[in-house]
Amino acid sequence: xxxxxxxxxxxxxxxxxxxxxxxxxxxxxxxxWSQASVTAVADAAGIAAGSVYQxxxxxxxxxxxxxxxxAGREVEVLGEVLHGPGDPVERLARGVEVFAxxxxxxxxxxxxxxxxxAEPAVGAERxxxxxxxxxxxxxxxxxxxxxxxxxxxxxEITAAALTGAIGEVLVDPLGGPGxxxxxALLADLTALALRCAGAPRS
Amino acid sequence: xxxxxxxxxxxxxxxxxxxxxxxxxxxxxxxxWSQASVTAVADAAGIAAGSVYQxxxxxxxxxxxxxxxxAGREVEVLGEVLHGPGDPVERLARGVEVFAxxxxxxxxxxxxxxxxxAEPAVGAERxxxxxxxxxxxxxxxxxxxxxxxxxxxxxEITAAALTGAIGEVLVDPLGGPGxxxxxALLADLTALALRCAGAPRS
DNA sequence: GAAAGAAGTGAACCACCGTTCATAGCTTCC
DNA sequence: GGAAGCTATGAACGGTGGTTCACTTCTTTC
Numbered sequence: 418x419x420x421x422x423x424x425x426x427x428x429x430x431x432x433x434x435x436x437x438x439x440x441x442x443x444x445x446x447x448x449x450w451s452q453a454s455v456t457a458v459a460d461a462a463g464i465a466a467g468s469v470y471q472x473x474x475x476x477x478x479x480x481x482x483x484x485x486x487x488a489g490r491e492v493e494v495l496g497e498v499l500h501g502p503g504d505p506v507e508r509l510a511r512g513v514e515v516f517a518x519x520x521x522x523x524x525x526x527x528x529x530x531x532x533x534x535a536e537p538a539v540g541a542e543r544x545x546x547x548x549x550x551x552x553x554x555x556x557x558x559x560x561x562x563x564x565x566x567x568x569x570x571x572x573e574i575t576a577a578a579l580t581g582a583i584g585e586v587l588v589d590p591l592g593g594p595g596x597x598x599x600x601a602l603l604a605d606l607t608a609l610a611l612r613c614a615g616a617p618r619s
Numbered sequence: 620x621x622x623x624x625x626x627x628x629x630x631x632x633x634x635x636x637x638x639x640x641x642x643x644x645x646x647x648x649x650x651x652w653s654q655a656s657v658t659a660v661a662d663a664a665g666i667a668a669g670s671v672y673q674x675x676x677x678x679x680x681x682x683x684x685x686x687x688x689x690a691g692r693e694v695e696v697l698g699e700v701l702h703g704p705g706d707p708v709e710r711l712a713r714g715v716e717v718f719a720x721x722x723x724x725x726x727x728x729x730x731x732x733x734x735x736x737a738e739p740a741v742g743a744e745r746x747x748x749x750x751x752x753x754x755x756x757x758x759x760x761x762x763x764x765x766x767x768x769x770x771x772x773x774x775e776i777t778a779a780a781l782t783g784a785i786g787e788v789l790v791d792p793l794g795g796p797g798x799x800x801x802x803a804l805l806a807d808l809t810a811l812a813l814r815c816a817g818a819p820r821s
Numbered sequence: 822g823a824a825a826g827a828a829g830t831g832a833a834c835c836a837c838c839g840t841t842c843a844t845a846g847c848t849t850c851c
Numbered sequence: 852g853g854a855a856g857c858t859a860t861g862a863a864c865g866g867t868g869g870t871t872c873a874c875t876t877c878t879t880t881c
Contacts, residue, residue, distance in 0.1 A: 422827085426878070430828085455869060465830045467871080476869060534736035544791055551787075568820065571807040574788065578811055581783025585753075586776065589746055605773040609780055615814045618770065623849070624857085632858085657839060667860045669841080678839060 434472045437462045441483045446525035450480065450535040477538040484539050488530050488546040491519065492553070499553050505561035506616045512554065513610040514603055517583045521599055524587065531584045551576040558614055568615040578613050582606065636674045639664045643685045648727035652682065652737040679740040686741050690732050690748040693721065694755070701755050707763035708818045714756065715812040716805055719785045723801055726789065733786045753778040760816055770817040780815050784808065 422430075440462040444453045455476050459466045473479040499512045520527035529535075535543070554576035561567035583606065624632075642664040646655045657678050661668045675681040701714045722729035731737075737745065756778035763769035785808065 421879070423879070426827090433828095454867090466869090467831060468829050470870075471828060534742070540736065547787070547791055551791075568814075570810065570814070574784065574804075574807045574811050575814075577787035578780050578784030578815065581785075581787035582776065582780030583783075584787075585749070585779035585783035589749060602776075605776045608772065609776050609815065612770075612772070612777075612817045613780065613811065613815045615820070618817070625849070628848070628857090635858095656837090668839090669861060670859055672840070673858065 433464075437464070437469065437472055438479070438482055438486060441479060442487060442526070445480075445483055445529050446523065449529060449533045450539060451533075453480075477536060480536060480539050481542055484530065484542045484546075487526055488542070491516070491530070492546065492549050494519065495550065495553055499557050504566060505557050505564060506566050506611065506614070509554070509557050509561065509614055509616075510607045510611055512557065513579055513583070514607050516550075517586070517603055517606050518599075520583060520587055521602070527587050532588045547580060550580050554579050561614065561616075566616070570615060575614055579610055582609060582613075635666075639666070639671065639674055640681070640684055640688060643681060644689060644728070647682075647685055647731045648725065651731060651735045652741060653735075655682075679738060682738060682741050683744055686732065686744045686748075689728055690744070693718070693732070694748065694751050696721065697752065697755055701759050706768060707759050707766060708768050708813065708816070711756070711759050711763065711816060711818075712809045712813055714759065715781055715785070716809050718752075719788070719805055719808050720801075722785060722789050723804070729789050734790045749782060752782050756781050763816065763818075768818070772817060777816050781812055784811060784815075 437458070441453065441458045444458050444461045448457070455469055456466050458479070459469050469476070469479065473482065495512055495516050498515050499508050501508060501511075503511070520531070530543070530546070551573065555572040558567060558570070558572035558575050562569055562572065586602070586606065639660070643655065643660045646660050646663045650659070657671055658668050660681070661671050671678070671681065675684065697714055697718050700717050701710050703710060703713075705713070722733070732745070732748070753775065757774040760769060760772070760774035760777050764771055764774065788804070788808065
């Protein structure tokens with residue numbers, strides 16, 4: 418044999434791959450899936466279109482990777498908050514707030530993850546992650562029902578409503594174009610969440 | 620002059636157009652916007668691909684027409700229920716129930732209207748109609764707040780949550796594939812809606 | 822330094838799809 | 852019946868965008 422990947426080379430390759438995924442994520446967040454052509458992504462990463470295929474077998478595979486990375490981060494953060502300290506109702510409120518705040522802080526990415534038109538492979542991925550968000554919320558709702566803090570209810574539906582509400586607000590900002598008051602919006606959203614779950618009025 | 624459209628001819632033309640729109644709606648409901656190519660739609664209507672352009676200047680125009688017809692019906696029905704008799708809370712519950720029931724009865728179409736990936740022109744239309752659904756719900760919520768039946772709240776967000784929740788449930792049926800129990804689902808949804816709006820517990 | 826092999830390149834390829842257009846078939850009017 | 856005008860047709864066109872591939876460039880090994 419006359420060639421073996423040296424550690425430095427391996428590192429260079431994975432770095433290139435990471436760089437590609439990062440740039441692709443940025444492009445998707447900025448212009449959406451439909452406009453994120455292989456050429457556009459490659460340009461953003463400073464490589465040739467053909468080189469993308471050194472790292473991924475197809476555009477769909479790259480897209481799925483981009484989606485999984487970004488959506489995975491959100492699931493992780495949400496999970497930490499929902500499984501953190503505090504009683505179920507508090508955690509639910511904080512979870513909604515964090516989830517929504519992160520989405521509002523990176524609207525483009527959030528839109529891409531939750532709503533923007535995408536190829537079927539990404540659509541399937543989106544479905545899977547929606548289930549995970551929903552499951553996380555539902556878990557806390559069930560907990561609240563068990564401890565008596567919340568009334569009996571279909572937790573899955575409550576959870577669906579929470580993600581749906583945040584998605585709605587993201588897709589079509591109600592307060593006009595400007596972020597007139599993000600904090601107020603977040604406050605309204607958490608209040609909605611507590612009503613949705615049937616938490617006692619404060 | 621040697622030619623003028625006779626009434627019968629006019630009727631034939633508009634009928635052909637209607638037939639085209641109807642078939643296109645069916646195709647979209649069955650396979651989604653992305654798979655509803657001009658050829659597929661023309662085939663379904665039993666005409667040549669080129670003939671579509673006798674009735675519509677572009678595929679986008681046909682798509683928009685299909686969307687407007689279908690979404691317009693829903694707005695109308697929802698409006699009638701929400702503006703009908705009964706106190707605001709009752710109307711809200713009935714509105715959610717009717718909206719969701721119709722969606723569940725024609726899942727394919729509902730999915731196309733609310734969620735399925737679509738070309739930009741349809742996306743814009745969708746945004747406009749979402750605002751209308753939302754406005755209708757918000758109106759009733761405001762009414763309820765005014766009469767004291769509901770607590771003070773951001774009605775727009777409550778309305779967004781309601782449409783979002785129904786959309787969520789549609790996109791990813793929670794109870795597995797089967798309609799295990801549509802009535803139970805509807806009951807859970809209306810219960811959710813009332814909690815969302817903060818209606819007194821029954 | 823030279824051979825061997827991998828990564829990078831970008832122009833060309835190809836499939837798909839909306840759209841057009843020359844042609845054929847019908848309808849209207851005299 | 853025939854001229855004029857409209858509608859219907861479907862093969863051909865053109866743009867787009869993912870993918871390929873012969874070739875260049877860089878890295879490793881001896």
